[in-house]
Amino acid sequence: xxxxxxxxxxxxxxxxxxxxxxxxxxxxxxxxxxxxxxxxxxxxxxxxxxxxxxxxxxxxxxxxxxxxxxxxxxxxxxxxxxxxxxxxxxxxxxxxxxxxxxxxxxxxxxxxxxxxxxxxxxxxxxxxxxxxxxxxxxxxxxxxxxxxxxxxxxxxxxxxxxxxxxxxxxxxxxxxxxxxxxxxxxxxxxxxxxxxxxxxxxxxxxxxxxxxxxxxxxxxxxxxxxxxxxxxxxxxxxxxxxxxxxxxxxxxxxxxxxxxxxxxxxxxxxxxxxxxxxxxxxxxxxxxxxxxxxxxxxxxxxxxxxxxxxxxxxxxxxxxxxxxxxxxxxxxxxxxxxxxxxxxxxxxxxxxxxxxxxxxxxxxxxxxxxxxxxxxxxxxxxxxxxxxxxxxxxxxxxxxxxxxxxxxxxxxxxxxxxxxxxxxxxxxxxxxxxxxxxxxxxxxxxxxxxxxxxxxxxxxxxxxxxxxxxxxxx
Numbered sequence: 001x002x003x004x005x006x007x008x009x010x011x012x013x014x015x016x017x018x019x020x021x022x023x024x025x026x027x028x029x030x031x032x033x034x035x036x037x038x039x040x041x042x043x044x045x046x047x048x049x050x051x052x053x054x055x056x057x058x059x060x061x062x063x064x065x066x067x068x069x070x071x072x073x074x075x076x077x078x079x080x081x082x083x084x085x086x087x088x089x090x091x092x093x094x095x096x097x098x099x100x101x102x103x104x105x106x107x108x109x110x111x112x113x114x115x116x117x118x119x120x121x122x123x124x125x126x127x128x129x130x131x132x133x134x135x136x137x138x139x140x141x142x143x144x145x146x147x148x149x150x151x152x153x154x155x156x157x158x159x160x161x162x163x164x165x166x167x168x169x170x171x172x173x174x175x176x177x178x179x180x181x182x183x184x185x186x187x188x189x190x191x192x193x194x195x196x197x198x199x200x201x202x203x204x205x206x207x208x209x210x211x212x213x214x215x216x217x218x219x220x221x222x223x224x225x226x227x228x229x230x231x232x233x234x235x236x237x238x239x240x241x242x243x244x245x246x247x248x249x250x251x252x253x254x255x256x257x258x259x260x261x262x263x264x265x266x267x268x269x270x271x272x273x274x275x276x277x278x279x280x281x282x283x284x285x286x287x288x289x290x291x292x293x294x295x296x297x298x299x300x301x302x303x304x305x306x307x308x309x310x311x312x313x314x315x316x317x318x319x320x321x322x323x324x325x326x327x328x329x330x331x332x333x334x335x336x337x338x339x340x341x342x343x344x345x346x347x348x349x350x351x352x353x354x355x356x357x358x359x360x361x362x363x364x365x366x367x368x369x370x371x372x373x374x375x376x377x378x379x380x381x382x383x384x385x386x387x388x389x390x391x392x393x394x395x396x397x398x399x400x401x402x403x404x405x406x407x408x409x410x411x412x413x414x415x416x417x418x419x420x421x422x423x424x425x426x427x428x429x430x431x432x433x434x435x436x437x438x439x440x441x442x443x444x445x446x447x448x449x450x451x452x453x454x455x456x457x458x459x460x461x462x463x464x465x466x467x468x469x470x471x472x473x474x
Contacts, residue, residue, distance in 0.1 A: 016078045032403060036087070038096070039087050039092070045067070045323045046103045046105075047104060049067065068074075072084075072087065075091070076092075078334055083158055098189065098248040099246045099247040100246045102235065104231055110403070115195045115233050117233070121155075121268060122166045123158050123164075124138065124157055124160070124166065125162075125168050126169045127170040128170040128171065128251070128378065130171045131397040132211040132212065133212065133220065136433060138220065140222060144383060146222055149229070149266060150353070152258055153271065154274050154321075155232070167202060167228075168203070170203075172204055173386070178199060182206040182208060186209075189205055189206055190205045190223050190224075192230040194230055194233055201231045205223070205224075223248070226248075232266065232269065232270075233269050234265045234269070242258075244261070256356050256383040289474075292304045292339060292340075292436060293339060293436045294436040294447065295343045295350050296314075297343060297361065300312060301314060306342065307337045309324065309326075310324045310436065312472075314440070331352065337354070342438070343390060343438075344390050344410065351388070353388065354384075356374070358372070358373055378406070386400045386402065386433065386434055386435060387400040387436050390396070391444070397410055400434035404420035405427075406419045406420050427446075427455070428462070429455075430448065430462065431448040431449070433460075434448055435448055442458070443454035443456060450469075451468060453465050454466075
């Protein structure tokens with residue numbers, strides 16, 4: 001029993017109250033019994049309300065009016081509502097929103113000290129996948145969520161496939177071994193445990209929900225990003241723009257970047273990220289080697305992997321010359337690993353994409369300025385770009401995201417109508433996902449997994465296929 005109570009404060013779960021209350025409240029008659037029960041359950045879970053028991057007959061929990069009013073005011077204050085102390089319609093609407101199950105107010109008897117990981121290199125494992133998404137999309141959702149936190153603090157996440165690990169991701173239904181059973185569709189979405197031994201740090205997702213890469217159902221990335229905040233030791237934020245705000249936001253742009261409050265919280269626990277690169281160079285000739293991004297910058301083809309880069313000149317006399325370095329050496333403004341890149345030779349610039357940001361690079365080793373990918377016209381459900389390439393003959397830039405692609409007109413500065421479209425429909429011979437791309441002479445070179453595809457965009461066909469790391473002399 002003691003272990004059960006120890007787990008309560010570290011549990012994070014996203015709750016979606018059943019939409020059973022659609023009629024407005026009659027202010028003269030006061031809230032209905034079901035509204036009172038909803039409120040009491042909510043305040044008990046999130047604001048430490050202690051009911052005294054149940055009244056006979058009605059089945060409604062009995063709590064003193066003064067205690068209820070105090071807790072309602074506390075909840076209204078947290079969400080920036082008018083502090084009436086009563087169950088007005090606005091307050092009840094907020095209580096019905098999908099949200100995380102960690103209390104909004106800290107119970108210091110449960111938190112004698114702020115928990116955090118002692119080792120800043122944190123291992124994780126995916127114990128079970130969901131059939132709602134491809135394994136690739138699940139893995140990418142988790143990587144993106146982890147990257148948000150590692151970009152803001154000196155944390156490094158390493159995936160392992162077996163043995164002891166710090167954070168375990170899994171999908172489960174109903175009772176699944178942690179004393180907090182899931183309740184089927186439209187209830188608890190997920191829960192997480194704060195840093196610690198055993199189950200500490202683990203994140204569980206309810207398999208009875210519909211998980212998605214962002215279009216319908218619940219965004220796995222958005223839920224994982226929030227729950228990972230708890231796995232790292234963070235509590236809730238009052239800032240509606242914060243990842244750690246307790247209520248779930250459907251397709252909100254604020255779900256895809258850390259707010260100042262999130263950054264302050266994680267850096268209070270772990271410090272600021274180090275500018276010094278200590279990560280070893282990736283093993284470029286590994287048969288499983290893949291690229292994150294590629295682009296032409298000046299007279300060089302630049303390839304990116306993690307926070308490392310290789311530069312290969314296109315000058316015939318120096319074709320075999322290959323330089324390599326940490327990306328921070330040549331891109332001092334960019335501290336995180338790259339997702340995509342493309343260049344516009346006529347302008348003499350390259351665009352580098354990291355998460356929801358892009359960077360304009362005019363010259364290597366020089367400072368660059370940033371913008372938001374949403375300036376291109378992407379919807380808020382797009383959280384990052386997988387690959388990009390500019391086709392100067394048409395004045396178009398192609399963005400690959402998941403199994404679809406977008407086409408952007410660089411002259412009119414807007415997305416072409418009718419997009420996104422499926423990659424496999426319009427790019428015959430190219431796999432359903434693209435990791436990196438660049439254009440050289442009359443061909444587009446597309447990288448997917450361990451393969452590089454030479455694509456003739458005028459004839460709309462693949463003309464050659466080689467291993468991706470052949471570009472690095474392997």
